[in-house]
Amino acid sequence: MTNSPQTDGIVPARLDPDDLARNFDDLYPCFDDHEARVAADRCYFCHDAPCITACPTEIDIPLFIRQIQAGQPEAAARTIFDQNIMGAMCARVCPTETLCEGSCVRQTAEGQPVEIGRLQRYATDTLLERNEHPYSRAEPTGKRVAVIGAGPAGLACAHRLAMKGHDVVIHDARPKPGGLNEYGIAAYKAAGGIAQAEVDWLMGIGGIRIETNKVLGRDITLEGLRKVFDAVFLGMGLAGVNALRAPGEDKDGVRDAVDFIAELRQCDDLSGLPIGRHVVVIGGGMTAVDAAVQSRLLGAERVSMVYRRDRSAMGASDYELDHAQTEGVTIITNAMPVAVHGNGAAREVEFAYTWQGADGLEPTGETFRLRADQVFKAIGQRLEGSPDALAIEGGKIVVDAQGRTSLPGVWAGGDCAAGGEDLTVTATAQGRDAAEDIHASIMA
Amino acid sequence: MANLASNFIGIKSPNPFWLASAPPTDKAYNVERAFKAGWGGVVWKTLGSEGPPIVNVNGPRYGAIWGADRRLLGLNNIELITDRPLEVNLREIKEVKRKWKDRALIISLMVPCDEESWKAILKAIEDTEADGVELNFGCPHGMAERGMGSAVGQVPEYIEMVTRWVKQHSRMPCIVKLTPNVADIRRPAEAAHKGGADAVSLINTVNSITSVNLDTFSPEPMIDGKGTHGGYCGPAVKPIALNMVAEIARSPETAGLPISGIGGVTTWRDAAEFMTLGAGNVQVCTAAMTYGFGIIKELTAGLSLWMDQKGFSETDQIVGKAVPNVTDWQYLNLNYVTKARIDQDLCISCGRCYAACEDTSHQAIDMSPERVFTVKDDECVACNLCVNVCPVEDCITMERVEPGKLDERTGEVVPDEYGNWTTHPNNPMAKAAE
Numbered sequence: 001m002t003n004s005p006q007t008d009g010i011v012p013a014r015l016d017p018d019d020l021a022r023n024f025d026d027l028y029p030c031f032d033d034h035e036a037r038v039a040a041d042r043c044y045f046c047h048d049a050p051c052i053t054a055c056p057t058e059i060d061i062p063l064f065i066r067q068i069q070a071g072q073p074e075a076a077a078r079t080i081f082d083q084n085i086m087g088a089m090c091a092r093v094c095p096t097e098t099l100c101e102g103s104c105v106r107q108t109a110e111g112q113p114v115e116i117g118r119l120q121r122y123a124t125d126t127l128l129e130r131n132e133h134p135y136s137r138a139e140p141t142g143k144r145v146a147v148i149g150a151g152p153a154g155l156a157c158a159h160r161l162a163m164k165g166h167d168v169v170i171h172d173a174r175p176k177p178g179g180l181n182e183y184g185i186a187a188y189k190a191a192g193g194i195a196q197a198e199v200d201w202l203m204g205i206g207g208i209r210i211e212t213n214k215v216l217g218r219d220i221t222l223e224g225l226r227k228v229f230d231a232v233f234l235g236m237g238l239a240g241v242n243a244l245r246a247p248g249e250d251k252d253g254v255r256d257a258v259d260f261i262a263e264l265r266q267c268d269d270l271s272g273l274p275i276g277r278h279v280v281v282i283g284g285g286m287t288a289v290d291a292a293v294q295s296r297l298l299g300a301e302r303v304s305m306v307y308r309r310d311r312s313a314m315g316a317s318d319y320e321l322d323h324a325q326t327e328g329v330t331i332i333t334n335a336m337p338v339a340v341h342g343n344g345a346a347r348e349v350e351f352a353y354t355w356q357g358a359d360g361l362e363p364t365g366e367t368f369r370l371r372a373d374q375v376f377k378a379i380g381q382r383l384e385g386s387p388d389a390l391a392i393e394g395g396k397i398v399v400d401a402q403g404r405t406s407l408p409g410v411w412a413g414g415d416c417a418a419g420g421e422d423l424t425v426t427a428t429a430q431g432r433d434a435a436e437d438i439h440a441s442i443m444a
Numbered sequence: 445m446a447n448l449a450s451n452f453i454g455i456k457s458p459n460p461f462w463l464a465s466a467p468p469t470d471k472a473y474n475v476e477r478a479f480k481a482g483w484g485g486v487v488w489k490t491l492g493s494e495g496p497p498i499v500n501v502n503g504p505r506y507g508a509i510w511g512a513d514r515r516l517l518g519l520n521n522i523e524l525i526t527d528r529p530l531e532v533n534l535r536e537i538k539e540v541k542r543k544w545k546d547r548a549l550i551i552s553l554m555v556p557c558d559e560e561s562w563k564a565i566l567k568a569i570e571d572t573e574a575d576g577v578e579l580n581f582g583c584p585h586g587m588a589e590r591g592m593g594s595a596v597g598q599v600p601e602y603i604e605m606v607t608r609w610v611k612q613h614s615r616m617p618c619i620v621k622l623t624p625n626v627a628d629i630r631r632p633a634e635a636a637h638k639g640g641a642d643a644v645s646l647i648n649t650v651n652s653i654t655s656v657n658l659d660t661f662s663p664e665p666m667i668d669g670k671g672t673h674g675g676y677c678g679p680a681v682k683p684i685a686l687n688m689v690a691e692i693a694r695s696p697e698t699a700g701l702p703i704s705g706i707g708g709v710t711t712w713r714d715a716a717e718f719m720t721l722g723a724g725n726v727q728v729c730t731a732a733m734t735y736g737f738g739i740i741k742e743l744t745a746g747l748s749l750w751m752d753q754k755g756f757s758e759t760d761q762i763v764g765k766a767v768p769n770v771t772d773w774q775y776l777n778l779n780y781v782t783k784a785r786i787d788q789d790l791c792i793s794c795g796r797c798y799a800a801c802e803d804t805s806h807q808a809i810d811m812s813p814e815r816v817f818t819v820k821d822d823e824c825v826a827c828n829l830c831v832n833v834c835p836v837e838d839c840i841t842m843e844r845v846e847p848g849k850l851d852e853r854t855g856e857v858v859p860d861e862y863g864n865w866t867t868h869p870n871n872p873m874a875k876a877a878e
Contacts, residue, residue, distance in 0.1 A: 034514070041512030044835050047795030050815070069512065109792040109836065 005301040006277065010253060010373050013271040014299025020270045023297035026191040027323075031122040040068040043114045046105055051116060054103035056421075056429045057084035061100055061116055068119055076123035078134050085159045086152045086428045088128055088198045089181045091121035092189050094425050097319045128197055133204030138165035140207075143442050146171065146229040148216050151179020152424045153235030153414025155202055156431030157438075162207035164439045169229070171214035179237060180415075181424065183262040186290035188297070190265075215385070222387040226409055231438045234397065234405070234412040235431055240384030244282065244377055248340030257281060257291035257378035264294055276374030279303045280349050281329075282337055283378030285315030291376045292329040303329045304370055308336040308354055308361060338367060346372050383416055393418060403434030411438055446751035447758055448744055450484060452724045453617045453642040453702050455575045457484035457548035459744050460725035460759050461715065464706055465489050465552035465578060465621070468732050470526055472536035476543070481737035482744060485548025487645075487727060490525035490580045491533055493555045493565060498527040503667035507654035507674065516734050518680035520654045522665065522672060524586045525554050530568065537572040550619065554580040554592050557602060559609050566614040576617035579610060579641075581632070582648020584625050585674050594648070597623035600635035607639025619704060622646040622688075624681075629688040634697045644692065645704035645727060647685040649675025678730035682708030686721055690770045693722025710739075712746025719759065720766035774865040781851050781858045782826040782842040784808070784819045790839035791817060797830035797840060805829050822852040 003011045015023070031039060043065040051061040059080050067076035080087040096102070096117040104113035127134070143166045147154045150172035158168040176182050181195040203210075214220050216236060225232050241256045243249065253276065267273050275298040281291050284307030292305040305324065307314055310333050314321065325331060335351040342348065349372045352363035382395050391398040391406035396418040403411040413420070413430030420426040450460040462485035463469050463478050470489040478486055492498060500523055507520040526533060541549045551574045555561040569577070581597030588595040596602045603620060610618050620636035622629065624647040636644050651673045653663040663671030685707025692698045705723025709715050710731040718726050731739055747759075756762050786797070786809075793815040801809040808823035809830060819830075826842055834840045845851055847860040867874050 038513045044794045044796060046793075047799035047811075048815075049795075050793070105792040105794045 003299075005299045008277055008373070010274045010276045012274045014275060015271075017271050020298070024187045024191065024270060024294075027188045028118060030125050031118055036068055036073070036119060036122045037071075039115045039119055040065045042106060043069075044105060050103040050105065051100040051114075054099045055083075056099070056423070056426045057090075057432070058429075059083045059087070059100075059120075064123060065114065065116070065119055068123060073123045073126040074130070074132070074134075076119075077127035080120055080124055081127075081134065083432075084425065084428050085156050085202055085432070086181070086198065086424060087120060088124035088194060088201075089152070089190065090425045090428065091117050091124055092194070093181070093185055095317045095319065095423070098317055099425070128194075128201050131201060131204075133201060135159075135163055135205055137162060137205060137207055140167070141165040141443065143167070143230045144169070144228070145231045145233065145438060145442070146225040147233045147235060148172075148220075148225075149179060149234070149236035149414065149416075150174075150177030150199070150210055150212075151235055151237050151414060151427065152181060153237075153417075153427035153431035153434075154179070154233065155199065156428040157233045157235060157411075157413065157435040158208045158431075159202050159205055160432050160435035161438060162205045164435075166207070166230075166439070166442070168208045170208060170210045171216070171220055171225075172210065172212050173215040173236070173239070175212050177210050177212065179235075183265055184258060184287070185265075186261070186294055187265055188294075189290075217385045217387070222389065222407075222410065226407075230409075230442045232410045233403075233431070233434055233438065234386075234390075234410065234416060235414040235427070236385070237415045238381035238383055240382040241377065242380045242382060244337055244340075244379065246337045246339050248342065248346070249377075251340050251342050252345035253342070253373055254340055254346050254375040254377065257283065257287050257376040258381065260376055261287065261290055261294070264298075270298065273298060275300050276372070277301050278371040279374045279376065280370050280372040281305045281376045281378055282349075283307065283376075283380070284309070284313070284333075285378060285380070286320060287381075288376075288378035289316045289320045289324050289329075291378055293324050293327045295374075295376070296327045296329055300374075302371070304332055305329050306332045306335050306337070306349075306351060306370070308334070310334055332370075335368070336361070336363065338363075340372075340375060341369070346375050348372055349375055381415070386416070399430075402437035403430055404437065409441075446748045446756055448484075448748055448751075450725050450759055452548075452704065453576070453619070455485070455548045455550070455617060456546070457725070458482075458546060459484035459740075460719070460747075461485075461740060461743050462487060462548060462550070462704070462725060462727045463732060464727035464729040465550075465580065466729040466733070467521075467523060468729065468737075471528065471533075472540050475536075475540050475549075478732075478737045478740075479540075479544045479547050482740045483547070483737065484725075485550065485575075487550040487552050487578050488533070488537055488574070490552040490554045490583075491530060491565065491569070492525050493561055494530050494568065497529055498524045500524055500527050501667050504665035507665040508678075509654055509680065516730075517678060518652075518654070518676055519678040519730050519733065520652050520665070520674040520676045521649070522585045522674040525552075525580070525583070534568060534572055537569075537574055541573045541575075548576075549574045550576045550578050552578045552580050552621070554583070554587060557591055557596055557606065562606060562609045563613045566610065566616075570614070574616070576619060576642075577610065577614065578619040578621050578645060579606060580621050580648075581606075582621045582623040582646075583675060584623060584649060584651045585672065594623035594625055597621075597632055597648070598626055600631045603632050603635040604639040607636050607641045611640040617642045619643045619645050621648055621706075623648045624684060624688055624707075625651050629691055630695045630698065633692045633695070633701065637698050637701050641701075643702035643704055643724070644698075645706055646692070647681065647688055647707045649677045650681055650684065652676035677708065678734075679708045679710050682710075682714060686717060689718060689723055690721040690767065693764060693767045694770050709743075712743050712750060715743060715747055716750055716762065717766075719762050720764070721770070722764045722767050724763055725759075776864060777862045778865065778868060779847070779859045779861065779863045781845040783821050783824045783845060784826065784828075784830050785841050785843045786817055786819060786830075787839050787841070788816065790836050792836055792839075793817070794835060796833045796835065800829050800833045824853060 064076040064079040101113035107113035279295040411434040414427035448459040465487040583593035587593040705718030706727040
């Protein structure tokens, strides 16, 4: 080890390889059979269970837990995948504390819900490890559907369409499929190459072709696709990143958190990945948490996450924020960036404290500075490269309840479309439901 | 502090907890460990006739069922009576009894169903200074195929005959151990009583197959692909045992016959329940086999504490305390009307009461869109299923509709007086009240 957490600047190998491997391993390991049965035994099999209602994909949770109790995790997996083909990743990244587990009656009763997320992972991993694909395709329809984006929305849509006998071609701008599951989520939430394993398993349905490195507007056009395919589904996510709009944003050491997270996820040798001694992450969402926590795990000595409003307004859940603090991230609220200082490279970020004024957020007049070799911007992503013909509202593609856009024959879902919550699980639900509507439309 | 000292048919022990005749009492080593731990007595594992020792299987002897966290709920065995030479057992019994004079030591016996065999074994054990004998008419596996164990216990005439031989050829107190694998437990108990038994002990194990291996299609426990029925015991059999004990305790033919209660005694509470239903003491096996002899400390401390809390000073005061309240269905008060009540502060809105009532009972629980569950008094028959399936203790209770108040289900005022089936107008056999 050549460097330590106290080495100045942005340098690699602050920790030895063993520590890095441990830091980026599964946050929680998969249940073993016995743990799963004990955890499953806590489920009350509620009537009209609140957890099902709370799940955006409406998985029959009490049923799959009962199937685990009965010793058939593969049957449980089938129950999950029937509703949510991205069930393995959702088991890892869903904010369960605000969804299924948050509504669990045992959460109400004891503050200790049934561990639905971990049980779902146990079930889905069992099936994925066997590499069995439990679904088969309907008779070929001869219809062809183009999907833009191989993220959760696009994959869920493609799988459902393929099941119904349609031929699907997915176009994705990146070199690998998976979308945010592959590029945008902390490594310790998707350890062991699960994102690609899930895509490979999903492709087992057949009838889906993935074209990578295909950027909409550069390599392909919506108009071109509409001519060739019977329907188009847009699930390309949010490719743009919001700017700080503070002087010094262009200094060395300042970069987008999403790029850092993607680079880390694609990195084969974490000891070669440089990280600052003093890292400042600006933002309050999941991306900010993932960047901040992983900075610490790479060996950054001081990591601060700074958000302009108060904690309750942060996009990240309490669970994620608690985890960040446990990992040694300092969370500073009610402070907005004013300037990045430094002589060429960033050395400090200046913040102004804020308060809620009559016309919105205002600086109080008091400022402070944080040392920063490296600054990660995580203040939100935005739609980029959307075809002009589509109606946009609030920065997202306008869709109706079935996922139809303003253009005939074009559907959209996931983060690029209105109505979602920027979650893997909502994107999956939108992709699945759009597929049902596409099917109904093109077969009519 | 309550005095747990026990005197069961003249056999004294420092507490009413004996280890039942079973693997834990097969030799001096175990029995002495049990006495050191504090057990009041043991029934030595069943001795057979002199001759070549018994042969046991060399594969699994036990099978079990478990809760989700591997809590053992029921155990099944196909072990036979002692497979050690008779003289070794006799020597050890004598040594142990001499060393542990304050503890009860009873010898369990099982020999062929002829007078000479019984005479011979009784003579052989005379010298051990043991406190009594227990006749094993219970084991349902293996030995029953040879005309012993439950093969005797299922024929009241045999029970009476053998018991009489034992009383004739021995001065020792005689306990007859009964098999539950019969249609009516009172008949064998009456036979033992007629034969002169000093007491009965029950239940022995229940015939069972614990599970089937769905890969090999063989019953468990499995020996080389085959399985046989074994004797089931442990917490799962306790309700069956409690009823059989109570039936003997309240039957006029056997009332007053001392009973040693056996069957799933796991905690002090189980022991207290057996004793209030008429057992003079209890015998324990599965709990000791699951957790070791150390449980005796919880059993004695727990029984003692409960007796203190209830104001009992001697175990005799609790024996049979609940027997007068065991009755026939026909004498239950039909004018005792209750309704389920759901405590909304305790309710966690799981809806299990609703599912159970709506799907399988009387459609007497209402569910609001906000998941508030309420009882419909005009439908509730007070079946208690909602109470039983509710995961929250005391959330649903049965509250009495006081006499004089309207029962909304029947539209009738609840009568003040006791009234049962024997006098009910719907009963064709009803006798007019006189």
